[in-house]
Amino acid sequence: MRIYEVFLKRKGKQEFRHAGSLEAADDELALVLARESYVRRAEGDSIWLVDRDHLVVGDEEFVAPNADKPHRHNDGGRVAERRQRIHEENS
Amino acid sequence: MDDFEAFLDDGGIVEADDDMPDAYREAVFRFIELHANSELMGGLTEREWIPRTPGLRHKMAVLAKTQDEIGHGHLLYMVAADLGCKTRPDMLEDLFAGNSRFHNVFHYRAKTWGDQVAIAFLVDAAALATQQAVFKNCSYGPYKRILRRIIAEEGFHMRFGEERMLRIAEGTDIQRAMFQQSIDDWWWPALQLFGPDSKPDDKLLRWHIKSERNEVLRDRWVQKFVPLLHGYGFTIPDPGLAFDQEADRWMVGSIDWEPLKRTLRQGGPDSARRISEAAANWADTRWVRDALERVSRRREAA
Numbered sequence A: 001m002r003i004y005e006v007f008l009k010r011k012g013k014q015e016f017r018h019a020g021s022l023e024a025a026d027d028e029l030a031l032v033l034a035r036e037s038y039v040r041r042a043e044g045d046s047i048w049l050v051d052r053d054h055l056v057v058g059d060e061e062f063v064a065p066n067a068d069k070p071h072r073h074n075d076g077g078r079v080a081e082r083r084q085r086i087h088e089e090n091s
Numbered sequence B: 001m002d003d004f005e006a007f008l009d010d011g012g013i014v015e016a017d018d019d020m021p022d023a024y025r026e027a028v029f030r031f032i033e034l035h036a037n038s039e040l041m042g043g044l045t046e047r048e049w050i051p052r053t054p055g056l057r058h059k060m061a062v063l064a065k066t067q068d069e070i071g072h073g074h075l076l077y078m079v080a081a082d083l084g085c086k087t088r089p090d091m092l093e094d095l096f097a098g099n100s101r102f103h104n105v106f107h108y109r110a111k112t113w114g115d116q117v118a119i120a121f122l123v124d125a126a127a128l129a130t131q132q133a134v135f136k137n138c139s140y141g142p143y144k145r146i147l148r149r150i151i152a153e154e155g156f157h158m159r160f161g162e163e164r165m166l167r168i169a170e171g172t173d174i175q176r177a178m179f180q181q182s183i184d185d186w187w188w189p190a191l192q193l194f195g196p197d198s199k200p201d202d203k204l205l206r207w208h209i210k211s212e213r214n215e216v217l218r219d220r221w222v223q224k225f226v227p228l229l230h231g232y233g234f235t236i237p238d239p240g241l242a243f244d245q246e247a248d249r250w251m252v253g254s255i256d257w258e259p260l261k262r263t264l265r266q267g268g269p270d271s272a273r274r275i276s277e278a279a280a281n282w283a284d285t286r287w288v289r290d291a292l293e294r295v296s297r298r299r300e301a302a
């Protein structure tokens, strides 16, 4: 048996969003089970199923180095400071 | 643990793959397993009523409700299994062997259609109130997300319950007498579903699984249903029930918790039959699981 992650999308509204998981024997049965467990009352208009074993995972440790890259940001602080200085010099 | 609790107090959400203290993992798992077992046992009870439900529209609704409840069980067992404490088959085997708990209300027998209406109205409302209180501020992400859809579906069940209750309230004397008997039988089990007053150091509250104390939820339910049932001319089987003018609230009499405790030991009036029927059903459907295993193996081989 396989575990599938279930994603649903509402037409014209949202991107695909994770809804939960289920266990099924194959792709076809998994789709039926997904429809009958997760889309019983118009919770979405289409379904993506992803075999959990096929997920490629980047964990926190892998992502962490990108938390330390201040040069990728600009909070506008220096701009405001400079603007203020020029404004004061001209007035 | 202090850091973890501070993280939870700060509104932190825990996911299945995250590090978490063993005690938290255990507590969340036990809570979800109890919920899953209750959904499944409830669904099996509901199923018994499909052929006996009066009227095609309501029969179809009961069919849908049965499928909802079994579905709730399935989704919750998936969430519980991901915590890694027990596999899904182990949880089911434990339940059918009588080694696992499920809610007190499913240890009683629904004898009449009136009982079934009282369950959908009173019991589903109680279950819904407890689920909403968990959903509101639940620190375990996968459970919170599944609760959102369960709560939406329970809302339909409760509304059907209310509709049926209203039909009976406007019905014949015989129908009204039948429903009065159902209230007499189900009032206390429904009220006890909330459990005794929460302990001051309740871990489920500390860890933001539950967001409200049992006695608060129970009281809110009492304040809603006492006037409602009185309004339709039914009585409530609590000789101690009284309206406190000063507090502007209904006060219930003393609650006997013995019946609830008996159900925790599988000693309720219908526990043995319920468990053995569920176990027989599990055995009877073995061929389906075997067939699925064969499909699965063929797929792996291909």
Ligand SMILES: [Fe+2]
Pocket (backbone or CB within 6 Å): B039, B068, B069, B072, B150, B154
């Ligand atoms: Fe349910």
Ligand SMILES: [Fe+2]
Pocket (backbone or CB within 6 Å): B069, B124, B153, B154, B157
């Ligand atoms: Fe329900």
